[in-house]
Amino acid sequence: MKNRSLVSIDDLSTDEMVSMLDLAEEFEKQPSQSLLEGKVIATLFFEPSTRTRLSFESAISRLKGKIVGFTDASSSSVTKGESLYDTIRTVNNYCDLIVMRHPIEGSARLASEIADVPIVNAGDGANQHPTQTMLDLYSIRKTQGTLDNLNIFLVGDLKYGRTVHSLLMAMSRWNTTFNFISPPELKMPVEYKLYLDSLGLKYYEHSDFTEIINEADIIYMTRVQKERFSDPMEYEKVKNVYVLRKHMLEQTKKNMKVLHPLPRVNEIHTDVDTSTKSYYFQQALNGVFTRQAILTRLLDLK
Amino acid sequence: MKEPKQLSVSAIENGTVIDHIPASSLFKVIQILGLDKIDNQITFGTNLESGKLGRKAIIKLAGIFFEDDDINRIALVAPEAKLNIIKGYEVVEKSIVEVPDEIIGIAKCVNPKCITNFEAVTTKFTVVSKKEVALKCHYCEKITDQEHMIIL
Numbered sequence: 127m128k129n130r131s132l133v134s135i136d137d138l139s140t141d142e143m144v145s146m147l148d149l150a151e152e153f154e155k156q157p158s159q160s161l162l163e164g165k166v167i168a169t170l171f172f173e174p175s176t177r178t179r180l181s182f183e184s185a186i187s188r189l190k191g192k193i194v195g196f197t198d199a200s201s202s203s204v205t206k207g208e209s210l211y212d213t214i215r216t217v218n219n220y221c222d223l224i225v226m227r228h229p230i231e232g233s234a235r236l237a238s239e240i241a242d243v244p245i246v247n248a249g250d251g252a253n254q255h256p257t258q259t260m261l262d263l264y265s266i267r268k269t270q271g272t273l274d275n276l277n278i279f280l281v282g283d284l285k286y287g288r289t290v291h292s293l294l295m296a297m298s299r300w301n302t303t304f305n306f307i308s309p310p311e312l313k314m315p316v317e318y319k320l321y322l323d324s325l326g327l328k329y330y331e332h333s334d335f336t337e338i339i340n341e342a343d344i345i346y347m348t349r350v351q352k353e354r355f356s357d358p359m360e361y362e363k364v365k366n367v368y369v370l371r372k373h374m375l376e377q378t379k380k381n382m383k384v385l386h387p388l389p390r391v392n393e394i395h396t397d398v399d400t401s402t403k404s405y406y407f408q409q410a411l412n413g414v415f416t417r418q419a420i421l422t423r424l425l426d427l428k
Numbered sequence: 429m430k431e432p433k434q435l436s437v438s439a440i441e442n443g444t445v446i447d448h449i450p451a452s453s454l455f456k457v458i459q460i461l462g463l464d465k466i467d468n469q470i471t472f473g474t475n476l477e478s479g480k481l482g483r484k485a486i487i488k489l490a491g492i493f494f495e496d497d498d499i500n501r502i503a504l505v506a507p508e509a510k511l512n513i514i515k516g517y518e519v520v521e522k523s524i525v526e527v528p529d530e531i532i533g534i535a536k537c538v539n540p541k542c543i544t545n546f547e548a549v550t551t552k553f554t555v556v557s558k559k560e561v562a563l564k565c566h567y568c569e570k571i572t573d574q575e576h577m578i579i580l
Contacts, residue, residue, distance in 0.1 A: 209547055231541045231542050231569075233567075251541050253568055
């Protein structure tokens with residue numbers, strides 16, 4: 127790989143992406159391997175994210191790597207006023223790779239310029255979370271058998287949702303049709319629509335679920351958060367519009383799967399969990415295989 | 429009625445004249461080009477009448493010739509600046525500044541949550557639009573447009 131760090135999904139060429147997904151498939155078949163034996167991986171979580179951290183630590187543990195790090199900034203020297211520069215320069219000495227999550231946007235890119243070891247961005251504020259995108263791609267490819275010619279529905283907060291933006295950018299490398307379902311206040315930003323226009327990809331915008339979801343190959347749900355609304359009345363009006371129920375899935379395609387980056391609150395009713403079309407928990411499991419692939423590839427071990 | 433033309437800033441024998449700088453940007457241009465740190469003879473005039481800019485500034489630099497990459501750094505603050513290369517009191521070459529593909533330093537990232545606004549790190553941008561200047565931050569990947577641009 128040209129760049130030994132993974133900061134933004136755009137750092138990967140399409141070939142590199144596909145090759146990493148192929149490698150993740152190998153890990154799904156055989157998750158326990160000793161590839162990271164003798165390696166130390168630092169997991170620096172400047173802000174807590176239990177799910178992402180556990181997924182990484184599971185991936186590292188299954189590859190027999192050792193983990194050092196902290197789970198939130200209050201247990202690091204950041205509280206003493208240490209700069210990110212100094213933290214990275216120091217931790218760089220202790221490990222073979224750094225996984226970091228940080229609330230400030232661009233922090234991972236900066237860290238990748240400071241460190242000699244590869245950096246894996248596990249989320250830098252509202253900016254990028256490329257391992258999430260990779261596991262989303264893995265889940266889509268695994269359930270659909272392809273990444274080409276799919277109809278992807280993105281639902282919920284499309285304005286601020288980092289995961290949907292990255293997923294859109296990644297899927298736009300293939301011939302994808304997009305359907306956006308969101309409250310008017312949380313519509314997909316115009317720059318993404320212009321980008322799709324420039325590629326000649328089709329997209330459609332809707333303000334609620336209709337029978338068009340029967341055309342979906344993937345329904346990607348996200349949370350509609352109350353704090354995103356300037357007017358609380360607007361939130362009250364829309365909060366139940368974007369809730370997926372099991373009965374709504376009856377006429378959807380057989381191959382259709384429901385994805386969600388988790389944690390969910392109420393946007394997917396628990397009755398969907400028993401549907402064969404729900405896939406969000408397997409999606410979380412795929413995160414482990416995908417991260418195994420990313421770690422071994424960045425360390426040039428496979 | 430046109431006033432008779434008269435030089436407000438004295439001529440130089442060899443060097444560069446940077447003309448058509450907006451008067452409000454003069455000190456930024458001086459700062460960007462590091463003119464406050466060199467020993468060459470520099471004369472400048474500001475608040476000069478200009479049909480195009482209202483009030484313009486002009487800088488005459490004796491014995492200094494710029495590379496394109498260096499001079500283009502002022503494009504953000506003086507997009508209409510014109511350069512005259514002077515040799516033996518004669519203008520031997522004229523050129524205009526051009527917005528470069530990459531801007532290092534000079535501008536501040538508009539995103540308050542960008543790492544460049546927290547750590548001591550030089551800003552870096554890719555120029556995504558040159559006409560209505562728009563800069564994409566190398567770190568947070570957000571766009572800073574002309575309207576919100578703050579020169580450091």
